[in-house]
Structure formats: C-alpha cells, structure tokens
Amino acid sequence: MTITFVGHGYVGLVTAATFADLGNKVWVIGHTFEKIENLKKGILPIYEPGLEEIVKKNVLAKRLFFTLDYDKAIPESEVVFIAVGTPPKTTGEADLSVVFEVAEKIGKHIDGYTIIATKSTVPVGTNKEVKKIIESVKSKNVEFDIASCPEFLREGQAISDTLNPDRVVFGIESKKASDTMTELHRPIGGKRVISNIETAEMIKYASNAFLATKISFANTIAKISELTGADGPSVLQAVGLDSRIGSAFLSAGGGYGGSCFPKDVKALIAIAKKHGYDFRLLREVEEVNNEAIHSIVDKAKDMLGNTLMRKTVCILGLAFKPDTDDIRDAPSLLVIKALQELGAEIKAYDPIAMENAKIILKNVTFSINAQEAIKDSDILILMTEWNEFKNLDFKKLKKDMRSPLILDARNIFDPKLIQDLGFVYKGVGR
Numbered sequence: 001m002t003i004t005f006v007g008h009g010y011v012g013l014v015t016a017a018t019f020a021d022l023g024n025k026v027w028v029i030g031h032t033f034e035k036i037e038n039l040k041k042g043i044l045p046i047y048e049p050g051l052e053e054i055v056k057k058n059v060l061a062k063r064l065f066f067t068l069d070y071d072k073a074i075p076e077s078e079v080v081f082i083a084v085g086t087p088p089k090t091t092g093e094a095d096l097s098v099v100f101e102v103a104e105k106i107g108k109h110i111d112g113y114t115i116i117a118t119k120s121t122v123p124v125g126t127n128k129e130v131k132k133i134i135e136s137v138k139s140k141n142v143e144f145d146i147a148s149c150p151e152f153l154r155e156g157q158a159i160s161d162t163l164n165p166d167r168v169v170f171g172i173e174s175k176k177a178s179d180t181m182t183e184l185h186r187p188i189g190g191k192r193v194i195s196n197i198e199t200a201e202m203i204k205y206a207s208n209a210f211l212a213t214k215i216s217f218a219n220t221i222a223k224i225s226e227l228t229g230a231d232g233p234s235v236l237q238a239v240g241l242d243s244r245i246g247s248a249f250l251s252a253g254g255g256y257g258g259s260c261f262p263k264d265v266k267a268l269i270a271i272a273k274k275h276g277y278d279f280r281l282l283r284e285v286e287e288v289n290n291e292a293i294h295s296i297v298d299k300a301k302d303m304l305g306n307t308l309m310r311k312t313v314c315i316l317g318l319a320f321k322p323d324t325d326d327i328r329d330a331p332s333l334l335v336i337k338a339l340q341e342l343g344a345e346i347k348a349y350d351p352i353a354m355e356n357a358k359i360i361l362k363n364v365t366f367s368i369n370a371q372e373a374i375k376d377s378d379i380l381i382l383m384t385e386w387n388e389f390k391n392l393d394f395k396k397l398k399k400d401m402r403s404p405l406i407l408d409a410r411n412i413f414d415p416k417l418i419q420d421l422g423f424v425y426k427g428v429g430r
C-alpha cells in the first residue's frame, strides 16, 4: 500500500519507518526544508533506539520518502495519517491549529478515494471537524473517509510498541475504511478495537489519564508511607502483584512528565469542563504530581541543612524517562529551576538529552559524564533512571563529592548498600 504521514516526530517518524519496513511505500511530509533534507540523508530530528537504522535501510530500499510537497505524496496515497503535535494552550485545551492546517492541505490534494486517519491525540469531535475541512476544500466527486487511529507507543521502545501494541484502535465510519485499515495493519500485533470516531478519540485520553492517576496514587501512598514508617516501594510492589491492579505505572518517584501525560490530563480536564463536568479526580492527580516534583526540592533543601544557597547540586538525568532525548515537561527541568531560584548551582549530565536541555536551561554546567557531574557536588539528585546510572562507583563518588548526600528520585539505588558506605540516602516513600 502507498501511505503518507504528515509529521516526523516521535509518532510520525517511528510509525512511518515501521510501515515502510513492513513493505509499504511510505511518504513523510514535513514543513522544514533543513529537517527534510537531513532525513533524506538519514540524519534524524529525534532520538529513538533503533530508529536511525530502520530509516536508513528503508530510504535505501526506496520504500521511505521525505518531502515538503503535498502534491507528490497525497494523490498516490490510500491512507494519510496526521501525526503532528497537539500541544496545550494556556487554558489546558489541546491546540489543534496544526491538525486543521494540515487537514486543509491534505484535502486540497486528494484525487481519489483516500482515508485521512488522525494519529495525533485530539479531543472528542476533532475528527468530525477534520471531515468538514476536507469536505470544504476537496475536488468535487473525490470520495474520502476519516478515521481516528490514536497512538499508544512509548518513547524509548517505540518501534517494538508499533509492531506489537497491546491494541490497535480504529474509530471508523464505513466498511470500506475499516477493511483498508485492517489490511494495512495486518502484520501488526495486538487486539483490534473498532469503534465509532468519538469512542476512539476518548480511549486515548482515558488511557493516559488512568496511567497518570496510577502514578499519582503511587506517589500518595509513598507520601503516607514516609509519614508512617511503612516502606512505600514494598507496599506498592505488593499491591501491584494483585492481578486486578498490575505493577505497571505503580512506582513512586519525582512525578510524571513528558510530552503526553501532563498535556493529556490537562486536555481531558478541559474537555470535561467544556461539557459541564468538573473532573475533580484528575485535577487532584495533577496537584499530587506537582507536589511529587516539588517534594524533591524540599528534600534536597532538608538534606543540605535547610539552605541551597551556593550549594552545588549534581543532577543525573534530564530526559523525562530513560532511552529518549525528549525533555518536554520533564520533572528535572522544574526541579532545576526551583533549585536555582533557591540559590543552588547546577551541574547536570544526561546520556542523550543534553542538547535539547541546553536550549531551555540557563546557567547550568553540562558535564561530559556522570563522574564529572558528581565531582565536587554537595548532593547528587538522580532524576532519570538511565541504566548507566544503576551501577555507579559509589566508593569513588564518596571521595569526589563535597558531602555524601544522595537523593534518589526514582528509587533505583539500594539504600542499605549506599548507607553502609557512609552516604546519607533519601528516596521516595522509603
């Protein structure tokens, strides 16, 4: 099949490359000349493990093409996926301007039956708006269908998630569209959920909101465990063993972040409000998350004798989670800004995300490795659980640090081992 993706971010590029690898001819439309030229040469705008290889392989095999021109890609495509960003507005609602802008361009270029499928996370009703836009600009007699095809991949494991998702959701209006989408996804694993458009749109928000709720619940249990003397991680581990609950997303830490949970939680609160419902539960999930992030700053201050003035703080990990360069809404950014406001000097290291962080963070010393960042610091704060941080040489660190303080915002270190070496250790819920 010949298909197009508009947008080459974490969702667009990964799914486009995967569909090309499965034998389809895939166009990717971007809007920046330099990025498109780089992609043709195999230089990617994002980091995702394994992606560079599969992009290069499929460009070489002439299955994956990058362009700025809608007239090259759209007329020959049976399915066109919209995979552009839907960032939050100041009101919390999703900004749909790019979705609507590209829908208009797609509509102007379809010249035979085409399915326009939205992968971007969009509020209920958006795909019907997309339909109206396409209807108003397309040539007479050209038929089309819309589909809502929300994406559930996780950055860091996006390729395997695309090939083997838990489920593939199609919100669809016709049998013809259902048959084509089913055929295109035939080599892809996971259960099929075929629904109306509105249901598919809501499934995505409900899923992310539930995962965010699980994290905030875990952080609340961690907080109460700290107050009562229970061991939060042990409590949560045992709770997660219940098959009705499950252990995924039930870990305490320095709050959730990233490009999806914070914005999708806000958007669902805004969707509910627009329809006259106050989603109190989700407002509290957000509040608990903010507290979880700020509690890291409070703990650091406490460990340093109630002042951060001129203290050197080493931050290990900037990405919102391991194996990605994505720092959008990463808790590390909020923690660093708050520490700086309290007078701390920051040294930071992340294996992949430093280039993106340099654009946002000011007055931070970026180090070439973890050892360098830790050297001469007054406290080490672990913000992202990259594998390479799990086996630090603590004996050496103790000699290198000004004071032996470790704040583990992801609970990856063994407290006993560290305390036995003479460190003061704090985790979350421990």
Ligand SMILES: NC(=O)c1ccc[n+]([C@@H]2O[C@H](COP(=O)([O-])OP(=O)(O)OC[C@H]3O[C@@H](n4cnc5c(N)ncnc54)[C@H](O)[C@@H]3O)[C@@H](O)[C@H]2O)c1
Residues within 6 Å of the ligand: 006, 007, 008, 009, 010, 011, 012, 029, 030, 031, 083, 084, 085, 086, 098, 101, 102, 119, 120, 121, 122, 151, 152, 153, 154, 155, 259, 260
């Ligand atoms: N990142 C994730 O893990 C993830 C997972 C599931 C769903 N989603 C959703 O998928 C959507 C895309 O997310 P993402 O992380 O890939 O975003 P991203 O910011 O990485 O990518 C957005 C892409 O849109 C392109 N774009 C912006 N304006 C454009 C325009 N005018 N014309 C053409 N292209 C344009 C950008 O160049 C970029 O390639 C969002 O709605 C997001 O919520 C993301």
